[in-house]
Amino acid sequence: MTFKAADWFLLSPELFLTGAGLLVLGLSTALGKAKEDFLAYLSVLLVVLTGALTAFVAAAPQRHVGPILSGMFVVDNFALFFQFTILLSLVLTILASMSFVGAASYPGGEYYALLLFTGVGMLFMVSGDNLISIYVALETMALASYVLAGYFKGETKSTEAALKYFILGDFSSGVLLYGLSLIYGLAGDLGLPALAKLMAGTERSNLLILGILLLLAGLLFKIAAVPFHFWTPDVYEGAPTPVTAFFSVGPKLAAYAVLARVFYVAFPKFHADWSLIVALVSAATMLWGNIAALLQSNVKRMLAYSSISHAGYALLGVLGFRTPYGVWGILVYLLAYTFMNFGAFALVIFLESKGYAAESVSDFNGLAKRNMPAAVVMLLFLLSLAGIPPTAGFIGKYYLFTAALKAGYPWLVVLALLTSAISLFYYFRIAAAMFFSEAAGARFRSSDALTAAVIICAAGTLIVGVVPEPVLHVLRACLPGKY
């Protein structure tokens, strides 16, 4: 492997964020609980600086040479889009976490450091151009995530969530790694462009297909697609709510980036084998996610199943790899999803019930009377999640459904439309509780940082929905391998 000076410059956002995490960790030891808010704002500043560094790298001509670090990473427009979105999700999570971290009895500086380390793993994942670098980055993200899930050490549910996530996540990583080993054994290389060339001259073999499907299974676990979704409701319910909000968005962004890049670049030749599995998984995920969400009264579990169903919608973009609509669909949908899903969870955090965030739909009772702006913003997020225009969710679904139609899956589009209609029922249960219920709901606790996060999410949901063309103009240039 050869290291050039330019390579280190192109990886500077990731390296800077690593240093930022170490700095926050060190400062948290020195400053203790009293300066937690300072550490939170410092973390936000460091993430924003990472974003500025990423913009600087985006404008640099050095990145146009192609893969760097001997083919381990690539800084193309596709990676940059995901990196900006991941950094946005980190900022939103830190802002949403401040009141939670403050309420815990132990110092919370390490919480922000763990978030930054998770971000480092995700940034490396989305720019990975070699299966082994992707795997190492995935493990970096996953290990920090397991600890975050169990952050409330004294809470049984939180510890249980962390244990479940850790054990199941490790087994899924093992499955993924076994798939990588089969692919390497047959192909002799793990670089994505090299794999694409090798696959072009390789006959279809059962072992190779097995390796590809094991790799796919490992990634489907990370995006919580059916039938690998079982951990999601329990982990989302048990983890602290800001962490749940982050899990519903951040790791999914990184995993979808890997899914799209690996299967678009390295394995298009065996599309006939893996696309059937992806289509069936997408159908099962959309159906099961929406039907199970209908049965939930716990709002965190409901949003967990909702995020499972959204994983199913986003898989339509993976199927549409032969046209640009597939990638555009994934990009715009995930951007919209970041805003609308995080926003919905942020409103859950606003409502306090027995010292924690809102637990059940009844905690939203009468919110419109107590705080009309919050109720209206929550309604905006619910409409966007259901895909109602003129919100970002509608634009995302439009591109995904177009991709699926052009890929020759009209039955999936019909199913997606039907399941979107089903989703209206459980989203509007929350809306009905907010606007029409006379019963008392949970206490509304305000927080400037959380308000800022909600405003960012609402603005994003409206802007992408009402004036999507500027955003789409940028996203159209974000295909894998395009600079």
Added chain:
Amino acid sequence: MPPRSPFLAEGMTAGLLFLASPLAGYFLGKWLGQATGLGPAPAWIGGVLGLAAAFVHLFRLVARITR
């Protein structure tokens, strides 16, 4: 002598299950594909479902341990 976990024996089966379950699903799917003339697709679907079954078993085991 350190206390033994009642779940240790069951936990040790997890690794074997991740091998046996997908293989069983694969061969069941292969037989189904040959019997119905659907080609190799049912074999791969069976393998993925077998893997999913292994994950479900592991999930239930972890849920019992944490309770």
